[in-house]
Each structure stands twice: as structure tokens, then as C-alpha cells.
Amino acid sequence: MIELHNVTVRYQTDAPALSSVSITIPKGDFVFLTGSSGAGKSTLLKLVYGAVQPVYGHVVVDGQNVTRMSRRQIPFLRRNIGVVFQDFKLLQNRSVFDNVAITLEVLGWEHNDIKKKVFHTLKRLGIEHKLDVPPIRLSGGEQQRVALARALVNEPRILLADEPTGNLDENNKDQILQIFKEANLRGTTVLIASHDRRVIHSGHHRVVHLEKGVLQESGNVQSKA
Amino acid sequence: MSSQKHNIRPKASTMGGGSKLGYFLSRALQNLRSNRMVTILTVSTITIAILIISLFMLMYVNLEGTIEQWSRKVVVTVYFDKEPAPQDLMSLKGRITSLSGTESITTVSKEEALKRFRSRLKGQESLLEGVSPDILPSSIEITLKKEFRSTDAVNIYVARLKKLQGVGEVQYGEEWVRKFMLFFQFVRILGALIALFLVLSVVFIVSNTIRLTIFARKDELEILALVGATPFFIKAPFLIEGMLQGAVGSLLAVSLLSAGYFTILSNAGNFLTFNPADAGLVFLPASYIAALVSGGVLIGFIGSLASLKKFITI
Numbered sequence: 001m002i003e004l005h006n007v008t009v010r011y012q013t014d015a016p017a018l019s020s021v022s023i024t025i026p027k028g029d030f031v032f033l034t035g036s037s038g039a040g041k042s043t044l045l046k047l048v049y050g051a052v053q054p055v056y057g058h059v060v061v062d063g064q065n066v067t068r069m070s071r072r073q074i075p076f077l078r079r080n081i082g083v084v085f086q087d088f089k090l091l092q093n094r095s096v097f098d099n100v101a102i103t104l105e106v107l108g109w110e111h112n113d114i115k116k117k118v119f120h121t122l123k124r125l126g127i128e129h130k131l132d133v134p135p136i137r138l139s140g141g142e143q144q145r146v147a148l149a150r151a152l153v154n155e156p157r158i159l160l161a162d163e164p165t166g167n168l169d170e171n172n173k174d175q176i177l178q179i180f181k182e183a184n185l186r187g188t189t190v191l192i193a194s195h196d197r198r199v200i201h202s203g204h205h206r207v208v209h210l211e212k213g214v215l216q217e218s219g220n221v222q223s224k225a
Numbered sequence: 226m227s228s229q230k231h232n233i234r235p236k237a238s239t240m241g242g243g244s245k246l247g248y249f250l251s252r253a254l255q256n257l258r259s260n261r262m263v264t265i266l267t268v269s270t271i272t273i274a275i276l277i278i279s280l281f282m283l284m285y286v287n288l289e290g291t292i293e294q295w296s297r298k299v300v301v302t303v304y305f306d307k308e309p310a311p312q313d314l315m316s317l318k319g320r321i322t323s324l325s326g327t328e329s330i331t332t333v334s335k336e337e338a339l340k341r342f343r344s345r346l347k348g349q350e351s352l353l354e355g356v357s358p359d360i361l362p363s364s365i366e367i368t369l370k371k372e373f374r375s376t377d378a379v380n381i382y383v384a385r386l387k388k389l390q391g392v393g394e395v396q397y398g399e400e401w402v403r404k405f406m407l408f409f410q411f412v413r414i415l416g417a418l419i420a421l422f423l424v425l426s427v428v429f430i431v432s433n434t435i436r437l438t439i440f441a442r443k444d445e446l447e448i449l450a451l452v453g454a455t456p457f458f459i460k461a462p463f464l465i466e467g468m469l470q471g472a473v474g475s476l477l478a479v480s481l482l483s484a485g486y487f488t489i490l491s492n493a494g495n496f497l498t499f500n501p502a503d504a505g506l507v508f509l510p511a512s513y514i515a516a517l518v519s520g521g522v523l524i525g526f527i528g529s530l531a532s533l534k535k536f537i538t539i
Contacts, residue, residue, distance in 0.1 A: 049451070072455070079453035089448055093259045105248070106454040150452065 001027045002048055002158065002189065007057035009043050009213075017043040019213045020057070025191060025206075027157075030184045032200045033193040035210035041193035044210070045160045048191070049081050050074040062157060079107060082151025082188075086163035088143045090135040090150075096122065097131045100149045107154060121153045122146075125179060141172030148179050152188075159183055161192040165199050177202055253465035263438045264470065270434045271474025272481070274427040275521050279482045281423055282513055283490075285416050287506050292409055299374045299405070301367040301383060301397040308335070308363055309391065317391045321365065324389070326373035326382045331366045335359060376403050432528035435467060439532040446536050456537055464529050471525025475518045483508070 002025040009018040018040045025031050033041045046052040047059045050066050059066040061077060069077060090099050097118055104114045122128040125145045127138075135143050144164060151159060159180065165173040177199060184190045194200060200207060209216040257264045309317065314332070321330055333341075335358035342361065346352060373382055379402055383395055439446075449459045490506050509517075 075450070075453045075455045075458075077453075078451065083451055089444065089451070091445055091448065102448065103452040105252075106449065106452050106458060108245075 001025065001060075001062060002191065003058075003060040004044070004047065005058045005060070007047065007054045007059060009040070009047065009052055009054050016055075016213050018047075018054070018210075021210075021213075021215045022057075023208060023215060025189060027189055028184070028187055030181070030190045030203075030205045031192070032205055032207045033191060033210065034195055034200060034207055035216075036195065038212070039210040040213040041195075041210055042162050043213075045083070045162055045191065045193055048158065048160060049083055050077050079154065080157045082148075082154075082156040082159045084144070084147050084151050084159070084161040084164045086166035088135070088140075088147045088167075090143055090146055092134060092136045095132050095134055096127065096138070096146050096149075099135060099146055100153050103150055103153050117153060118149075121149045125149050125152075139172075140167050141169070141175060144168060144172070144176050145179070148176065152179075152183055155186070156188060158189045158191070161190075161194075163194055163196075164192060165194065165196055170198075173199060174202075249461040249465055252462040253469060256462060256466055257469065260438070260442065263441060264466075267431075267434055267438055267470045268474045268477070271431055271471055271521055271525065272477040274431055274524075275475045275478035275517055276481055278420075278423050278427060278520070279478055279509065279513075279517050281419065282517070283482065283486070283506075283509055285420070286509060286513065288412060288416075290507060292412060293371065296371070296374045296405065296409070297368060299369055299379065299397070299402050301369065301379070301386065301395060302333075303365045303367070303386065303392050304362045304394040304396070305364065306362065306393050313391060317389065318365065320389050321367060321386065324382070324385060326369050326378070328368045328370045330368075333364045333366055335361050335363045338363065374402070374406075376406050428524060428527070431524045432531055435470075435525070435528035436532040436535070439463065439529070439536060443536050446533075450537065459537055460530070460533050463533055464526055467525035467529030468522045469525070471521040471523065471528075472518065474525070475521025478521070479514055479517055 002023075004021050004023045007018055007021045008016050010016045021040075021044065033044060035041050043052055047054060047066070048061055050069060054067060057067070062080065064077065066077060091102075100118045100121060101114050104117060109117070119128055119131070122131060125148060127142055127145050127149070130138060130142060130146075135146055138146065144167075148164075161180065164180075165176055168176060173196070180190050180192065181203065192199075207217075303321070318330055318332070321327055338361040339356070339358040367386075369379065369382060373379065376399075379397055379399075383397060386392055387395055446459055486506075486508050491508070492505075
């Protein structure tokens with residue numbers, strides 16, 4: 001469960017990036033976070049994985065108050081959260097395997113277990129044949145699948161995505177969205193920041209709308225499909 | 226079903242201390258290989274930096290050796306008004322030898338004194354024709370231990386020497402000793418200042434090179450932090466990389482210095498018109514080599530640590 005209680009975030013002296021935002025996302029929910037550029041979508045995601053601290057309010061993730069966590073505790077919070085970005089954030093000088101294995105290496109898994117788990121995850125996402133290829137030689141859709149594999153390989157409780165389909169064509173958008181839905185079916189709470197109407201209307205999901213750092217509405221959207 | 230799956234996931238490290246170190250070491254080696262150009266740039270910078278410092282050390286060690294040789298010219302001479310009896314001379318030599326600060330003593334007879342005088346008048350020896358050795362006094366020349374060659378220490382030594390029974394006039398070239406010691410102090414202070422400047426420059430250049438190389442890999446730091454790596458887990462391979470680069474760079478520098486020394490500098494006396502040291506140029510002592518290699522490792526470690534602090538902002 002993700003809870004934001006009256007959260008305000010301010011970067012230096014500018015207007016607040018988020019202003020008194022309160023929201024509760026139950027465990028296993030699938031939520032789209034919408035709004036124009038600069039509305040505060042990315043900031044809200046960063047609050048959840050502890051990359052940003054609010055000036056007011058509290059952020060509670062899985063019962064733990066993130067705002068009260070020390071810097072030492074943040075890594076352990078992140079081990080239960082997968083994060084995916086529009087620009088994939090892959091290590092271009094390493095193979096697909098290495099990019100995905102990094103999540104399990106951090107957790108201290110043994111090499112043989114890592115090999116099996118990474119292969120299994122890549123197979124689930126349909127890119128197991130690209131195991132030894134560096135990401136630079138993959139298409140945008142394949143790179144996003146590698147990024148998703150890295151986020152999902154340790155089966156996190158929460159999956160966050162910041163404009164995950166922003167660099168993809170229509171066909172790849174659908175495939176990537178399907179992976180999010182499958183993860184959600186396995187029990188993972190999914191929170192996707194996007195302003196792509198086609199993606200947002202791809203199913204019956206809750207939509208949270210932000211405008212200039214203020215929560216405007218929170219409701220369900222009916223699939224247009 | 227899914228919650229059961231969540232519960233069986235190992236979220237904490239199951240690696241022991243040894244396997245963790247093994248992982249960090251293999252990760253560091255893999256990183257060095259996959260970032261080959263950056264590694265070569267860093268190692269080259271460290272090699273050049275340590276080579277500059279080691280050349281300065283080589284110069285300083287030889288200069289100090291030369292000064293040490295020159296300082297042996299600080300000789301205290303005891304003149305006798307009349308030739309002492311052999312047993313008196315023997316007894317006095319014993320007392321001088323046991324005096325704290327005495328390194329060695331040489332007895333100069335009247336005949337030896339005349340011989341030296343004659344050699345100084347080379348070309349005009351005829352002036353001493355018919356001169357008997359009796360006109361010159363016999364003497365004892367005392368070479369002092371290294372720590373007794375400063376102006377103050379010589380004065381204290383001479384004061385104690387004069388108190389010995391049988392010692393007449395004592396001479397030691399006070400002005401020369403004073404000027405020599407001033408020069409020695411000047412060389413030491415100048416050497417320390419140059420060394421400080423060199424070390425600071427090297428630390429600045431190497432740490433900035435490492436900072437640039439880590440900046441080039443800031444995505445890696447970001448991704449590691451994102452997937453839940455602790456600051457130690459992120460830093461460890463980078464620190465090992467820094468130390469390995471420092472070790473390789475300093476060993477290369479020492480190898481280049483050795484090659485340069487044994488092919489050219491060790492024979493410097495054969496082609497230099499001025500050879501400062503009687504025994505030729507000496508190589509750096511083992512302790513200096515160890516200090517250079519340790520310094521290289523330390524620079525690699527500190528350079529990496531300082532740079533990582535800037536980029537790890539978990």
C-alpha cells in the first residue's frame with residue numbers, strides 16, 4: 001500500500017512541485033498518474049522510492065514511513081520497488097544479462113541462481129534470445145523490456161513507471177502495457193505516470209490527475225477498447 | 226499465491242564476507258576491462274604523476290647524499306705545540322675517541338703536515354727548500370658524526386674537547402661550517418616545498434581524472450542506487466578499481482624510473498662533466514619505492530572515495 005498524507009515538495013525556491021497531495025493506493029492496485037509536463041508526476045514517483053523528501057507531510061510505503069527513513073534504510077525500501085523510465089536507463093557497455101542480473105547481485109544471490117532467474121524473467125518477457133547482446137543493439141521496445149526485466153526480476157511488491165511508453169511505437173506500447181498488467185495480476189501494485197491517452201484508456205484502471213502539483217481528480221477510467 | 230511468492234524472495238544479502246570481497250574484486254576487474262579507454266587514461270595519468278614525484282625523490286636522495294659527503298669536510302683539528310710522547314698521544318687519542326660525537330681520528334705528523342703544505346704550493350715548492358718539518362706542528366684531525374656537524378653541535382663538541390688534558394689549539398673553520406649548514410638548511414626547505422607542491426599537484430590531477438571517469442559512469446551509480454544497492458555496495462568496486470589503477474600506475478612509474486636509471490643515470494659519471502656524488506648516482510632505497518607504490522594505491526583510493534561522495538546521493 002502507498003499512502004501520501006498532505007505531501008508538499010519544493011525544489012529550492014520555485015513554486016511547489018507537489019502541493020498538499022493526499023492519496024492512498026491499495027495493495028495490488030493498478031493506477032495511472034496523468035497530467036501535463038511539470039504537473040508533479042515524476043516527483044510523486046520519486047517520493048515513493050525515497051529519491052525526494054517532502055517539506056511537509058508523510059509518505060508511507062508498505063507500512064513504513066519513508067519520510068522518517070534514514071539514508072541507510074532507503075536501499076532496503078527500494079529492494080521491494082521496481083522502477084522503469086522512458087529512457088530505459090540501461091548500461092550500454094554491459095550485456096542484457098548483466099543489466100538484469102544487477103538487481104539480484106545487489107541482493108546477494110548466488111551466481112547460478114541469478115543465471116536461472118534472469119533467464120526465466122527474460123523468457124517471460126520474450127527476449128531470452130538477446131541474453132548476451134548489449135542494449136545498444138536492441139530496438140526501443142526490446143530495451144524497455146530489458147528495463148522491465150530488471151525491475152521485475154526480484155518480483156517487487158510495487159512497480160513504478162515514468163512515461164514507460166514515451167519512446168515506443170503503438171505496437172510496442174501494447175506489448176509493454178501487457179507486461180505491466182501481467183505483473184499486476186501476480187499481485188504487484190503498479191503506478192504508471194503517463195500522459196498518453198491511448199495507454200491510459202487501455203483498460204479499466206484508476207486514474208489520478210495532477211495539475212501544477214495539485215491533485216485534481218482521482219477516479220476510474222473505462223477502457224475504450 | 227502471489228503473497229507467498231513475495232515471502233520466499235531473499236531480500237537481504239546471503240553472501241559471506243569472503244564471497245562479497247570476491248564479488249567486488251571480480252566486478253572491479255570486469256569494470257576495468259569494459260571501460261578500457263578510461264582505465265588506460267587513469268593509469269597513464271597516475272604513472273606520469275608518480276614518475277614525476279619519483280624523479281624528484283631520486284634527485285633529492287642524491288643531492289642529500291652529496292651534501293652528506295661534503296659535510297664530512299667538517300674536520301676539527303687539535304694542534305700540539307710540542308710533539309707529545311707516544312704514550313701521551315695514545316692516551317689523548319683514546320679520550321678523544323670516547324668523546325661523544327667523534328666518528329674517526331687521524332694523526333698528522335710534522336712530516337705529513339709539511340708534505341701537505343708542499344702539495345698546496347704546487348709549482349712553488351722551491352720556497353720550502355731547506356725548511357725542516359719542525360716548523361709545523363703535529364696534529365690530530367677529528368671527523369664528526371653526522372648529527373654533530375651543525376654549527377651549534379660543533380661549538381659544543383669543541384668546548385668539551387678543549388677541556389681534555391693535553392689539548393692545545395683547536396681549529397675547525399667556523400665560517401665554512403656556518404655557511405655550509407645554512408646551504409644545507411636551504412636545500413632541505415626548498416626540497417620540502419617542491420615536494421609539497423608536487424604531491425598536491427599530483428593529488429589534484431589524479432583525483433580530477435578519477436572524478437571525470439566516475440562522472441562518465443554516473444548512470445551505473447544511479448542504476449545501482451535504484452535497485453537497492455547500499456552506498457558501500459556501490460562504492461566498493463569503484464574503490465578497488467581506484468586502488469588497482471593506483472598500484473598499476475605506480476608500479477609502471479617505478480619500472481620506468483628503474484629502466485631510465487639502469488640504462489642512463491647509473492653511468493652518469495661517465496658523461497657528466499660534474500659528478501656530484503663520488504660513488505655515482507644512487508637509486509632510490511627500497512623504503513622509498515614502497516612509499517611510492519603505497520602512495521599510488523592511496524591516491525587511487527582517496528581520489529575514488531572523494532569523487533564517489535559527489536555522485537552518490539542516496
